[in-house]
Structure formats: C-alpha cells, structure tokens
C-alpha cells in the first residue's frame with residue numbers, strides 16, 4: 001500500500017469547542033489505483049487530502065506515505081517528503097502567467113533543487129503524456145481551460161510522486177472535457193503507478209475509478225470498490 005490512513009481524527013478550533021473535520025478515517029490506496037472521494041460540502045473531503053498531503057497533522061491516527069510514517073518526521077522532513085513523494089493538483093491550475101507550459105513543469109524541478117535544464121526532457125515527455133506535446137511553448141492565456149488543467153496534472157507528476165492528490169479536477173470543465181481529464185488521470189495512475197486520491201462533486205463516470213470513498217460529517221461511511 002502506498003498511502004495508508006489509519007484511524008485519522010482531525011479537529012479544528014471552533015469557539016470554545018473543537019470541530020471534528022475527520023472522525024477516525026481509515027483508507028488504503030494501492031499503487032496504480034485511483035480512489036474517488038465524494039460527499040456533501042463540509043463532509044471532510046479537503047481535510048482528508050490535506051492530511052494525506054502532510055499539509056495538516058491529525059490529532060490522532062497514522063498517515064503512511066510510500067512506507068514512511070509521517071508522524072515520525074520533523075517539519076523539514078515532512079516538506080521534503082511532500083516535495084519528493086507527493087503530487088498535488090488543486091482545483092484551479094494556478095499556473096504562472098509568464099511561463100510556458102514546459103517552464104511551469106521545469107520550475108517544479110527548480111523548487112526541488114534539481115537541475116532545470118535536465119528537467120526539460122522530462123517536462124516534454126510529461127506534456128506529451130497529457131496530450132500537449134505541441135503546446136509546450138504556450139503560455140497559460142494561450143491554452144484552453146482543459147489544457148491548463150492538463151498542464152497542472154503534468155506538473156504534479158514532475159517529481160515522480162508515489163501519491164497523487166487531486167482536488168476537484170473536473171469542476172471547471174464541461175461534461176466531455178471532464179470525462180477526458182478523468183480518463184487521463186486513470187491512465188497516468190496506471191502508467192506512473194501512483195496511489196491517486198481524487199476529491200470530486202461529480203458522480204458521473206465513477207464506475208471507471210477503482211474505489212469510491214463516501215464521506216459524511218467527517219466519517220468515511222462507505223468504501224465501494226469497482
């Protein structure tokens with residue numbers, strides 16, 4: 001198992017009390033498989049991604065990323081794990097306006113302290129994998145919304161993550177483009193052997209993912225494997 005959450009509880013301060021965002025959540029995601037997380041607004045989906053990304057430390061429970069128990073790590077080590085083993089795709093692409101598609105990916109290598117020039121080959125290979133081989137030198141305003149989301153996904157794969165966390169990748173896209181992005185994510189999950197978790201409001205096409213986790217009031221109420 002590449003991503004293992006065991007009995008994870010996360011609370012936030014809420015006046016004098018605590019609000020329970022995650023309530024003893026356990027989830028295992030094997031390499032090469034995609035789990036969708038669904039549930040109403042406020043049910044804890046983003047909190048689950050944040051904990052899996054080691055962006056937030058749970059009150060209780062264990063988060064194991066690529067064989068490493070994250071609780072055993074200091075802040076700097078957690079940041080290194082996040083950089084090197086975790087890819088995150090946020091809902092909005094957040095691409096830098098002045099950089100071309102290839103440069104957006106190369107910048108990831110730069111942030112990780114890897115040689116930027118050597119990264120160009122990998123950037124072009126990944127842009128090819130997401131169907132944008134001929135758009136490598138375009139800037140964000142020269143790309144469609146769906147193409148920007150593909151750059152966003154390719155960028156998250158730049159450092160060969162073991163775990164890929166994706167927040168609502170299809171929400172800004174129409175039905176057809178949303179389906180194409182989901183197909184892309186499933187394909188990349190298989191070929192790159194990532195343990196992928198995707199939060200979505202869109203219940204269409206969920207028959208194509210490997211498992212669907214349903215959240216309600218911070219609890220994982222159902223896990224259906226397809």
Ligand SMILES: Nc1ncnc2c1ncn2[C@@H]1O[C@H](COP(=O)(O)OP(=O)(O)OP(=O)(O)O)[C@@H](O)[C@H]1O
Nearest residue numbers: 012013019021039040041042043044045046047048
């Ligand atoms: N930083 C925070 N401080 C306090 N409460 C928070 C914080 N982040 C989230 N919450 C609360 O935790 C609960 C779970 O929120 P979360 O964002 O994980 O839900 P969600 O299912 O992702 O919702 P949505 O679908 O609307 O994005 C909610 O009640 C939310 O108000």
